[in-house]
Amino acid sequence: MTQETISKALMQQLLKIGSSLSSEKDIDQLLENILQAAMQITNADAGSLYRVVDDKLLKFEIVHTKSKGVHLGGKSEKPIAIPPLPLFKEDGSLDLGRVVCYAYHKEQTVNIADAYNADGFDFTGTHKFDEANGYRSVSFLTVPMKNHESEIIGVLQLINATDPNTGKVIPFSADSQEIVEALSSQAAVALTNRMLILHLEELFESFIGLINHAIDDKSPYTGGHCNRVPDLTMMLADAVNRCNAGPLKEFTLNDGDRQELKIAGLLHDCGKITTPVHVVDKATKLEKIFDRIHLIEVRAEVVLRDIQLALAQKFITEEEAEQRRSLLIDDYNFLSHCNIGGEFMKDPDVQRVHDIAKRYIWQDISGTNHPFLSDEEIGNLTIRAGTLNNEERQIINHHIDLTISMLEKLPWPKHLRNVTEYAGGHHEKMDGKGYPKGLTREQMSVPARCMGIADIFEALTAKDRPYKKGKTLSESLEILGKMKLGQHVDPDLFDIFIWEKVYEEYALKFLDESQIDAVDVSKIPGYNPPPPDYQFIRQ
Numbered sequence: 169m170t171q172e173t174i175s176k177a178l179m180q181q182l183l184k185i186g187s188s189l190s191s192e193k194d195i196d197q198l199l200e201n202i203l204q205a206a207m208q209i210t211n212a213d214a215g216s217l218y219r220v221v222d223d224k225l226l227k228f229e230i231v232h233t234k235s236k237g238v239h240l241g242g243k244s245e246k247p248i249a250i251p252p253l254p255l256f257k258e259d260g261s262l263d264l265g266r267v268v269c270y271a272y273h274k275e276q277t278v279n280i281a282d283a284y285n286a287d288g289f290d291f292t293g294t295h296k297f298d299e300a301n302g303y304r305s306v307s308f309l310t311v312p313m314k315n316h317e318s319e320i321i322g323v324l325q326l327i328n329a330t331d332p333n334t335g336k337v338i339p340f341s342a343d344s345q346e347i348v349e350a351l352s353s354q355a356a357v358a359l360t361n362r363m364l365i366l367h368l369e370e371l372f373e374s375f376i377g378l379i380n381h382a383i384d385d386k387s388p389y390t391g392g393h394c395n396r397v398p399d400l401t402m403m404l405a406d407a408v409n410r411c412n413a414g415p416l417k418e419f420t421l422n423d424g425d426r427q428e429l430k431i432a433g434l435l436h437d438c439g440k441i442t443t444p445v446h447v448v449d450k451a452t453k454l455e456k457i458f459d460r461i462h463l464i465e466v467r468a469e470v471v472l473r474d475i476q477l478a479l480a481q482k483f484i485t486e487e488e489a490e491q492r493r494s495l496l497i498d499d500y501n502f503l504s505h506c507n508i509g510g511e512f513m514k515d516p517d518v519q520r521v522h523d524i525a526k527r528y529i530w531q532d533i534s535g536t537n538h539p540f541l542s543d544e545e546i547g548n549l550t551i552r553a554g555t556l557n558n559e560e561r562q563i564i565n566h567h568i569d570l571t572i573s574m575l576e577k578l579p580w581p582k583h584l585r586n587v588t589e590y591a592g593g594h595h596e597k598m599d600g601k602g603y604p605k606g607l608t609r610e611q612m613s614v615p616a617r618c619m620g621i622a623d624i625f626e627a628l629t630a631k632d633r634p635y636k637k638g639k640t641l642s643e644s645l646e647i648l649g650k651m652k653l654g655q656h657v658d659p660d661l662f663d664i665f666i667w668e669k670v671y672e673e674y675a676l677k678f679l680d681e682s683q684i685d686a687v688d689v690s691k692i693p694g695y696n697p698p699p700p701d702y703q704f705i706r707q
Contacts, residue, residue, distance in 0.1 A: 198362055199229050200242045202355040206326055207232070209351065210309065210344040213337070214238075214327035218253070218268055225252035226268055226323060233327075236301060265290040268323045271310045275320060277349055280308040281339035309340040311348050313356035321360060324352050376434045383440050393626060394440075397594075398433025400622035400674050404661065405429055405615060407668035413702035414667075415660045419614055424583050429615045432590035436619060439570030447563050450555045452507045453548040460545070461507045467540060468500045470530045499524045509555035518550045568595050569604050590616045594623040599655035609658060617658040621665060624648065624657065629679055640685045641675055649693035659694070667698045668705070 203217045214233040218226040228250050230242040241248045255269050256262060263269040267289045271278050280286045283294055283305050294305050305327050313322040326348065329340045340348075380394040409421040421429075446456045454460040472493060479489040506513065506521060525541035532538065541549070548557055556564060572592040580587055593616035596602035598609035609617070628647055631638030639647070645666075652662040665671060666689050675684045689695055 193362065195359075195362060195366065196243050198359060202324065202351075202359070203230050203232060203242075205355075206324055206348050206351055207234075209347055210326055210340060211330050211332055212309070212326040212328060212340075213330055214305070216325045216327075217242075218323040218325070220255075220272070220321055220323075221252060224255055226255060226272065227252040229322075233301075233303070236303060238301075266293075267291075267308060267310050268325055271312045271323050272320050275312055275314065277312070277345060278308070278310040279340055279345050280310075282306050283308055304337075306337045307339045309345060309348060311345075311352045313352045313359070315353075315356040315360040317360075319360075321356055324348070324355075373431070373434070376431065376438075379438050379441060380434065383437065386441070386445055393630060394434070394437050396626050396630075396678055397436060397619070397622050398430055399677070400626055400670075401433045401615075401619045402426065402430060403670050403673050404618045404622060404665060407664050407670050408614065408618065408661065410705045411664050411668060411702075412705070413699045414663060416614065416664065425615075428584050428586055429590055429618075431584060432587045432615070433619060433622070435571070435575060435587065436591040436594050436623070437567060437571065438574055438591075439567035439572075442570060443563060443567050447556070447560045450560065453509050453551050453555045453557075454507050454545060455555070459507075461504055464503060464541070464545070465500065467528075467530045468496055471496055471528045471540070474531075496528070499527070503549060506549050509551060509553070512553050513550060518552075521546060521549050565595070565603055568592060572604065586613065586615070589613060590619055593617075594619040596620060597656045598658055602656075609655075614661070617661055621648070621657050621661055624651065625665075625671070625674070629675075629683060631680060631683065638679070638683055640683045641671060641679070642685050642687050645671060645687060645689075645692050649695065652694040659696075662694065663696050663698070666692065666695065667702060 199217055199219075203215050206212070207215045213235050215230075216228060216232070217230045219229050221227045228241060228248045230244075231238060231240040231248055231250070232242075240246045253266060253269060254263060255272060262273045264273060267278050267280070270289065278289075280289070283289075283291045291305075298304050307327065307329050309326040309329070311324045311326075312320045313324055314320055326340065328337045329344065330336065331338050383394055384392070405421055405426070408416050408419050411417060411419075450456075452459050452461065454464075475484070475489050475492045475496070478484045479486065484492070502520065503524065506517065521541070525539055525546050528540035529537050530540060551557055572588060575588040575591055590613070592604075593607060593612050596605065596607040596612060596616075597620075598617075600606050600608040612620075625644060625648060628639050628644040629641070648657065648662065648665075651657045652659050671687070
C-alpha cells in the first residue's frame with residue numbers, strides 16, 4: 169500500500185469521524201466516538217477522556233483498555249470509581265505534576281515514549297493501576313481539547329500505541345500526534361456545540377417550568393394539572409407507539425417526537441397565566457373574591473330579626489313566626505346546597521331559587537327594601553352544573569385562545585413546529601363541537617388527540633380542586649367511555665388507553681389509594697375488546 173493510498177484512506181476516515189461528531193446528539197455517545205476515533209487512528213490499546221468541571225477538576229468520563237476488556241463510563245453504564253483530579257494544589261498553585269493537569273494548564277500536547285523513564289511527571293497512580301491489573305503503561309499521548317473559543321473543555325489521553333504488524337508497544341509518532349490534535353480540536357467544537365444546545369434546551373424547559381410555577385403560585389389547584397397532563401399524555405403516546413394492533417399500529421414516536429409532545433404538554437395551559445384567580449378557583453357558584461353565600465346568610469339573619477320584631481309587636485302569632493323561621497332556615501339551607509354546584513339542577517330546583525328570591529324582602533341601613541336575591545345571584549345559583557356561569561366559562565375557555573396566540577408568536581425550530589397544534593387542540597372534540605377551532609378528528613394529529621384524553625382524565629381524577637372531589641378509576645373510566653360514545657374523545661386512543669392499562673400506570677403514580685378501585689373493563693361504556701393479534705407489551 170503506497171503512502172498516497174494510506175493518506176487518502178486516513179483522510180476518508182477523518183472525514184467520516186468528523187461527520188459522526190457533528191451529527192451525534194447523545195453526549196455520552198459523542199464522547200465514546202471521540203475516544204474510539206482517537207484510539208483507532210493511533211492504534212492505541214487504552215485511552216481516557218476527561219472533562220473540565222468548574223475550571224477546578226478533571227472528571228473521568230471514559231476509561232477504555234482493549235487488551236484487558238475494560239470499558240468504564242460513557243455508554244458502558246459502568247461507573248468510574250476514580251475521583252476527579254484537582255487541577256490545583258491545596259495552596260492554590262497549579263498542579264503540573266500530573267500529565268493531564270499539565271496539558272490543561274500549559275494548553276499543549278504531552279507525548280511521552282516511556283512513562284517508567286519519564287522525568288517531571290507523577291505517574292504514581294498509573295503505576296498502581298498497572299500493578300493492580302497486570303498491565304504496563306508505556307507510551308502516552310495527552311492532548312488538551314480546545315474549542316473554537318480557545319477554551320480547554322477536556323483532555324484526551326491515549327496509552328500504548330501498538331505496531332499493527334507486530335503488536336509491540338511503540339511511541340506515538342509525530343504524525344499521530346498531529347492527527348489527534350486536529351481530531352481533539354474538532355471534537356471539542358462538536359462537544360461544545362452539543363453542550364450549548366443541551367443548555368439551551370434545559371433553559372427553555374426551565375422557562376416553561378417557570379411559567380407553570382407562576383400558574384401554580386397563582387392557583388395551586390391548577391398548578392398540579394400543568395404537570396400531570398404532560399406525564400399522562402406521554403404515557404398514552406408511548407402506549408400507542410408500542411401497540412402492535414388496531415387502526416393506530418403504524419403510529420411511531422421517536423425521541424424528537426417525544427420531546428416535542430412533552431413541551432406541548434407542559435405549555436398546554438400557559439394561557440391560564442392571565443385567567444382571573446376568582447374564576448379559575450371558583451369553588452362555589454357565588455364565589456368571587458369570597459363566597460357570597462355569607463351575604464345571603466346575613467340577609468337571612470336580617471329577615472329572621474324582622475320576624476322576631478313582628479312577633480314582639482304582635483303583628484304575627486307565635487305559630488306564624490315559627491312557620492316563617494322554619495321556612496327561612498329551610499330555604500337558606502337549600503340555597504347553600506345549590507351553591508356547592510356538585511349536582512345537576514333540575515327545573516323544580518331552579519324554580520325554587522326564583523321563588524325564594526321573591527319570598528323575602530330585606531331592608532338596608534338606609535331603609536331601602538331589596539329582594540332576597542339579586543338577578544346576578546339568581547343567575548349563579550341556577551347554574552345547571554358546576555360552578556361557572558356562561559360569562560365565566562367563556563373566560564376559562566379564552567385561556568386556550570391565549571395559549572395558541574402566545575405559542576404562535578414564538579419562532580419554533582423545525583423539530584418543534586407542531587407544539588402549537590398539540591397544545592392548542594386539547595379542548596377540541598372528535599365531532600367538531602369543541603373549541604376554539606371546532607376541529608374534527610380527521611383534522612387533528614394523533615398526539616393532539618392524546619392530549620385531549622389526558623386533559624379530561626386528569627381533570628376527572630384530580631383530587632386538588634376546591635369545587636369537587638377526585639373521582640375513582642371506575643367512575644372516571646365510565647365517564648370517559650361515555651365521552652367516546654358521544655364522539656368527544658378519539659375512540660381508537662380510548663381503546664389503547666384501556667388495552668395498555670394506561671389508566672392503571674397513571675393511577676399508581678398520581679392517585680390516592682382510595683381512588684384506585686377495581687375496574688371491570690367489560691363494563692366500561694364503549695369498551696371494545698382488543699383484536700386477536702394484540703399483545704400487551706407494557707411491563
